[in-house]
Amino acid sequence: MAEKTLLQGIREALGEEMERDERVWVLGEDVGKKGGVFLVTEGLYDRFGEARVLDTPLAESSIVGVAIGAAMNGTLPVAEIQFADFIHPAFDQIVSEAARIRYRSNGDFSCPLVIRAPFGGGVHGGLYHSQSVEAYYAHVPGLKVVIPSTPEDAKGLLKSSIRDPDPVMFFEHKKTYRLIKGEVPDGDYATPLGKAAVRREGASLSCFAWGLMAHYCMQAAEELEADGVSVEVIDLRTLKPLDKEAILGSVRKTARALVVYEDNLTGGFGAEVAAIIAQEAFEHLDAPVVRVAAPDVPAMPFNKPQEDAFMPSPERIAAEMRKLAAY
Amino acid sequence: MAEKTLLQGIREALGEEMERDERVWVLGEDVGKKGGVFLVTEGLYDRFGEARVLDTPLAESSIVGVAIGAAMNGTLPVAEIQFADFIHPAFDQIVSEAARIRYRSNGDFSCPLVIRAPFGGGVHGGLYHSQSVEAYYAHVPGLKVVIPSTPEDAKGLLKSSIRDPDPVMFFEHKKTYRLIKGEVPDGDYATPLGKAAVRREGASLSCFAWGLMAHYCMQAAEELEADGVSVEVIDLRTLKPLDKEAILGSVRKTARALVVYEDNLTGGFGAEVAAIIAQEAFEHLDAPVVRVAAPDVPAMPFNKPQEDAFMPSPERIAAEMRKLAAY
């Protein structure tokens, strides 16, 4: 075991999988010589060559579409979208094509493909380098949606995603890339998709989050510990498939649920989590299901005062936890 | 007043607005001589000429992008996307551009634009001519999302949308086009955006829906009437802005909520409706918030047995109403 950053976890998973299976390859803008704008793919070009670490034209729809075609011809592409904000031109290829290859061919074809993209804010990215886009894809049957929040998970979940026979959207919170460090087990391991992680057990209320918000919830929970409120923090890790049992089990225990996400409130994926709880754990609830999320404005501004005002902060989360625990 | 189809309501709104304001124009695939694949724009080409009723190249991103540019240069475009299923190539132009013109320019620019698209199934459309796509757009700050379910609303809401200073997504359920007939007031009128319609008052439970499902809910509610269960049916009509007061007011009265939608269950817009109720009307609830929706499979198959199995039916809705009323 060694302490590594989340970014290193991802880089290692890529390198090891490419080493292990020559069908695996990487494509995207600037993933080659430069090693990616965040240096996630650094070193891969030298190790595996241009054909398997391919700098693509600036055209996201084709990055995904080419990966789809290549996935149907015996390879395992890992496509990088430089920023999640720029995945929208590929929306059609992802939603109409990748997600439906298996279904529409009645199982005759499959599309084993990973699409990686850094998302999220808090890094002065402004309106177009800060967005959360998971809600769009977690709505799409046929896709899997994975969001790691620790270095160990980043590596283990990416390995599982690459080995998965279906298309996986793999979103990496860019603020966690270097901020979040942690132990990464040595050797090969794969973290299963579809399982949430209980980051902290607690009795007074359950808090559900993913990405950077999982860390902010931990901070808030620690703050509440001091006040004697014990918060259970569950990192969902994969939004699709969703670990409903973990969610419902926790709510059955604590009777209070808080859902925290960085995306805009309305129609964010937290709505789904809340709706599941409201339908399937209703009898166990002692309080409203509370959501903490970003306001319904297009995205996070570049200027610091408004960026800060947009992001759900540990303080705001702690305040909501307090209110909910006291309900 | 005269009895008209929903399709006629839309056609009239287009014709009258084009007559009233020469800035209004229509663009899309086959909207010209053919009058649209559903004949919604029939007659407009002869009345207003090719420049204002423009057959575009087969390229949705440019249909929307050109409309955006034209909206910034003093015109009021109404873009038709032939089927909502084919709106995805335009996702980026809608979400990254149209929705943010005002916000990102700090109010210096605006984008008065309507995007019309037929959506929904039950017409043998198969995987790619049947989808519901409202959830994607109802999540996007800066957009408005309108779904009429009656001829009167179709006309009145489309007029409001065309007169609205911001981009409006206007989704028309294709099965309702000719199936749904109703009185349409004579003369000019505009139905305000952001107001739900109580289609039926009731005391035992509240049922929320839009599009075709609003009609199915009415059918189911009538069936339950016979059993002495009184169901309130609320047609949301505009998902964004959402009439939260109408939703919460109804739930406060009935203490039971059913949300019905044709889209896939997970992450559909009904999740948002349920989440709002679970947070803001929790104290008034006597039962779980129940959702009835399509299963999480990519879309509605072409073959009849599976198409029928996909669509929430009046029978299935009635059964859920009964269960919920008895809870």
Added chain:
Amino acid sequence: MATAKETRHAALGLEPDRLLTMYRQMVLARAVDRRMWVLNRQGKAPFVISGQGHEAIQVAAANCMRPGIDWLCPYYRDLPFCLALGMTAREFMLAVFAKADDPNSGARQMPSHFGIQRLRIITSSSVVGTQVVHAVGVAYASKMRGLDEVSVTCIGDGGTSQGDWHESMNWAGIHKLPFICIVQDNDYAISVPHRLQMGVDTVARRAEGYGVAGEAVDGGDLLASYEAMRRAVERARAGQGATLISAKVARFTSHSSDDDQRRYRPQAELEALLRRDPIERFRNYLLDEGVVSEADDERIQQECTAEVDEAVTGAEAAESPRPEDLLKHVYADG
């Protein structure tokens, strides 16, 4: 070198047998296609969309490919293409009748949304243009893996307006891929005429701007189509890069059974179409060259009709999909 007296087919090295095969494939495709319209009018096929008038370029192209080795990312007019690659009339009719055994999609998709793994015909959606990018990906994978495969895709004139088409051509040019894009240019995208679809007479003019070879061909002329396609395939196999073929064809039917082309096409234009029948043209050639006799032709037509009859009977009697199977094949494990 072809001498003045050499026939066109001999100059192409085509034996009579192969000519007959291609002729028969065109005739069968037309017979299947006509029948599906009959079924539509009878209320037995809720939706049909046609390849009538597009047969020559498609059959010519298929005959330059190695079925099961080379790949096709088709579009919805490629019935003749798919039949020529080995799809059976019965398989197609299973889709027309929306039966469970439809090998393309188990009747999840509308008919003519082709996709059969065993023939390397890649599953296609209704979304115009997306298939072209997949074909590029297939070709990139073949090249990366060092495999001698050619990747072919078809699209209409309207489809070339999509961004995806451009992105694909650009990739093909950059990597000199074994990729061939056949544009079946029938002058219309549903009702939208050529002049509102593009500012040039043929998209073949775009080839140079991508660094790919361009061929503008009369797609109603089987031998001309064969020649262009064979050149493209040779180019691909020789590692010389991609080709954009623009084939002018005639759309005989309305866009689909949901359309009525009399609403937007002048009567005179519709009548003129009939003189552009690729099957007639090839039949006349074969008769003129003595490759077939009237009697041969009669026999072929009868065989094809019989094949269609049998396909229809078999398919109509097949099982419908089961409602509960709606939930299958969303993921590998379900």
Added chain:
Amino acid sequence: MATAKETRHAALGLEPDRLLTMYRQMVLARAVDRRMWVLNRQGKAPFVISGQGHEAIQVAAANCMRPGIDWLCPYYRDLPFCLALGMTAREFMLAVFAKADDPNSGARQMPSHFGIQRLRIITSSSVVGTQVVHAVGVAYASKMRGLDEVSVTCIGDGGTSQGDWHESMNWAGIHKLPFICIVQDNDYAISVPHRLQMGVDTVARRAEGYGVAGEAVDGGDLLASYEAMRRAVERARAGQGATLISAKVARFTSHSSDDDQRRYRPQAELEALLRRDPIERFRNYLLDEGVVSEADDERIQQECTAEVDEAVTGAEAAESPRPEDLLKHVYADG
């Protein structure tokens, strides 16, 4: 007709005054641009992205337009363009410092995301390629409304790979729009070199395939750029349709302050860039032709520096946006 002895600028009908204006605009742009990198290193500007090396084509283009009448859909390297159209150094610096009065976006966007209604510079996003389609829409509206306006847009070589670019060119060709697309081809898209971006030497080769005019120009040569742009503007105003200008330029800086081009560009290439400085080249021309003296030049440089100093001082002292204004301008009524 130009005689052998006529100067290049006289042949273009350019008076010394106009030459001086353009020279001064380039110098100012460079001064502003350099200063923002200094601010970045000082930790006062979290993000900067540059137009250094792209000045000639931009300033030339701006000088063929009528500010406030013709439209620009810019991209993030268009600082020289926007200054030449009338944006002030102070306005730009307000964006660099992320101040509330930034006229582009109230500091909601990163700096260099231009958009100022009064100058008809249309608000732009970070999403490469989208602006080109808007420019087509602007041009279509001008044409529909019978207005004598020209719509200009800029994009990089990488940006031309986007589907949106193609869809735009196609529209421009179909409708013969008063539309000009200027591709500022600096051989890189961040780190991706030209050979992996396209299979041809210049995108100007694509013009013919759309039915638009094509111009390949040395974008580091102010007069050549002016000539190409003026032709394009005349074409647009005469109703003769659209033009695609591909201007070769040199990217002097790293892609942005988040990039380090030494990671992927050879040292020799970086050194060679310096010999391609468009401002140097134009200065030498002006000195050679006696349009400016060394003393004039000195004065211009000093004036520009003073203008930048003042802009920086003013902008730095301005107010930051208020957190609660985050919620404003989502819709007209909010």
